[in-house]
Amino acid sequence: xxxxxQLDSHVSVSExxxxxxxxxxxxSYSPSLFWYVQHPNKGLQLLLKYTSAATLVKGINGxxxxxxxxxxxxxxxxxxxxxxDAAEYFCVVRSGGGATNxxxxxxxxxxxxxx
Amino acid sequence: xxxxxxxxxxxxxxKKQPVAFWCNPISGHNTLYWYRQNLGQGPELLIRYxxxxxxxxxxxxxxxxxxxxxxxxxxxxxxxxxxLGDSAVYLCASSLxxxxxSPLHFxxxxxxxxx
Numbered sequence: 340x341x342x343x344x345q346l347d348s349h350v351s352v353s354e355x356x357x358x359x360x361x362x363x364x365x366x367s368y369s370p371s372l373f374w375y376v377q378h379p380n381k382g383l384q385l386l387l388k389y390t391s392a393a394t395l396v397k398g399i400n401g402x403x404x405x406x407x408x409x410x411x412x413x414x415x416x417x418x419x420x421x422x423x424d425a426a427e428y429f430c431v432v433r434s435g436g437g438a439t440n441x442x443x444x445x446x447x448x449x450x451x452x453x454x
Numbered sequence: 455x456x457x458x459x460x461x462x463x464x465x466x467x468x469k470k471q472p473v474a475f476w477c478n479p480i481s482g483h484n485t486l487y488w489y490r491q492n493l494g495q496g497p498e499l500l501i502r503y504x505x506x507x508x509x510x511x512x513x514x515x516x517x518x519x520x521x522x523x524x525x526x527x528x529x530x531x532x533x534x535x536x537x538l539g540d541s542a543v544y545l546c547a548s549s550l551x552x553x554x555x556s557p558l559h560f561x562x563x564x565x566x567x568x569x
Binding site: 348380381382383384385388429431441442444445446447 | 457458494495496497498499502510545547557558559560561562563
């Protein structure tokens with residue numbers, strides 16, 4: 340079965356400093372992995388996705404993530420945090436093979452950005 | 455394009471009462487999903503529709519939950535009777551197809567509080 344583990348429930352950074360949100364995955368085959376962001380009282384928005392192409396994936400708003408098979412990790416990074424990045428971030432793995440589009444969400448990491 | 459629309463945004467009911475949530479997916483999206491997000495957790499899939507057919511309802515508590523998607527467009531999720539543990543955010547999402555690489559678009563959710 341596929342699963343993801345988000346290693347930090349809360350991360351706090353200062354504006355202008357780098358962001359690192361950690362995610363490890365478990366999958367019996369090459370996974371499809373995603374990062375979603377959820378701002379307060381808003382719907383989930385796709386940040387980026389990895390589907391076995393380039394291991395370094397660039398997303399919206401300056402975020403990127405690197406797929407590392409040897410470490411079973413898919414950490415989300417951003418060089419410089421902005422106040423508007425404060426939100427909850429979910430690491431997600433697609434469950435099942437073939438045509439299925441069932442997503443398994445991690446428990447989320449709440450990112451706080453201090454001025 | 456208009457996004458996924460959900461209503462109501464908030465609902466407060468007493469336990470044992472019925473409640474219904476409505477979702478209007480993005481026009482042309484064949485696949486519709488209902489997720490439940492408990493406080494401090496990631497969303498969990500309740501049911502997935504391909505057009506009007508429920509193709510995955512394995513996580514739907516069928517003793518009290520029901521869903522329908524008449525004509526393969528709008529969908530309604532119902533709980534009867536509601537229990538205290540049903541307090542959560544109920545998210546609707548849609549995608550063009552149910553296949554991989556067809557991104558999910560989420561609505562803003564309905565926050566249910568059962569007292």
